[in-house]
Amino acid sequence: MDRGLAYGDGLFETILIREGQPCHWGRHLRRLNLGTSRLAMPPPAEHILRTEATLLCEGMRWGILKLILTRGCGGRGYGPPVPSRPNRILMASAISRAEVEPADSGVMVRWCETPASFNPRLAGLKHLNRLDAVLARSEWDDPEIAEGLMCDPMGGVVGGTMTNLFLWDGRALTTPTITAAGIAGTVRALVIERARARGLDCLERGLTVADVAAAVGLFLTNARIGAWPVARLGSRRFDLERLPLDLIAEIRELAQQPGWDDP
């Protein structure tokens, strides 16, 4: 009867674990709280989540902590129960060092045909309605291809199935807006902050496939990978040397910094 299963009525976080601690716990919790606020769910009790996360992460050198928060059980029908009693699921899995490798030689990426769902009311949230990403990810099984890029149904670029996308034009960064589709990635926010701290412009705006093709370089971000430079998108090759490599190195390092407070 859980509404997370019935309707995808809930949220999740995917948190990198390093040396027995979650990385960027504060950022993940803030996004989770933004989600509960926008979905009108009671916010989770942070001290409980923290205690549980501490137990799960203990002794794990590299891992992923997945946190699912659903609206809880409810009767038949879409109407949320009032009051709702959210359920939480925390799972930690060890990962190999290879899964957080810096991909110095860059990754291969392709375009997906599956459009990203377009809904301003849900955009930005890491909610449980992820069938678009599931179908996009099932478009390829070539292990050489690390990620697929998605557009919304009108052709606006949204990002990767599991990553946010940044374009570099040689002087400034651009990343797709997340006002109608896409997820407000924790590392996405980190890139915007760190770029600005370095005096680099970082614009959030609507982007087309042509904009991506015209970029000098691309990189992808999420909590596990930090930042991946893109070596190839379809047949287009990118010269990684032209990317802002200092910024990318800083993002990688910061993304892997364990801690309950933001670095």
Next chain:
Amino acid sequence: MDRGLAYGDGLFETILIREGQPCHWGRHLRRLNLGTSRLAMPPPAEHILRTEATLLCEGMRWGILKLILTRGCGGRGYGPPVPSRPNRILMASAISRAEVEPADSGVMVRWCETPASFNPRLAGLKHLNRLDAVLARSEWDDPEIAEGLMCDPMGGVVGGTMTNLFLWDGRALTTPTITAAGIAGTVRALVIERARARGLDCLERGLTVADVAAAVGLFLTNARIGAWPVARLGSRRFDLERLPLDLIAEIRELAQQPGWDDP
């Protein structure tokens, strides 16, 4: 680890039970199979579902059989497991006669602000990504209001949170297309068939809020309610006598007809 919970990676059916049997089993199964085909999931073994449904429906005078089919368990990440082993959940709940009342005096309906998610790849399917309907349904708690109507983010009318919508202009029916949002309701299909059998035109096309306001009459359909005439939409009142009441009565009766084969 079930992907139905993690990503909404699955489908469901809501089937009316009458006198110990599901109604329109064949239609529901066909839609489910359309869904598994479009989501590239293995189709369910119908004889197993049927055996299980038989057991659950036994002795139930009026009820709802909910059938959830997920892609099954999978590891981390959006990529579907190959092969996948779907999980199924069947639940039957008795309902009161009032819940299938014909609503002869019509129902009150309002507009919702929450847009329906727009994605041609997912449109029509009764998949588990239903946060848009959840948020729309949470916009009101007045028990007098039976349903809310939703538009897609561009303003195209999609239908009710849990129903399909039909407009009557005095001579013909129109219902929103379900090519980019909305669900291919089993009773929606029944209305289209029966209207045509009566020599009434029934058009599927893009509709605006203005089209709905200009209608002579409206009715809503789903498997539980059959067909509900709309008496009021916001401040607009409709004269139910001007609706095609013979067709609506036929739909109600057919929707409540138990049977493993289509009537």
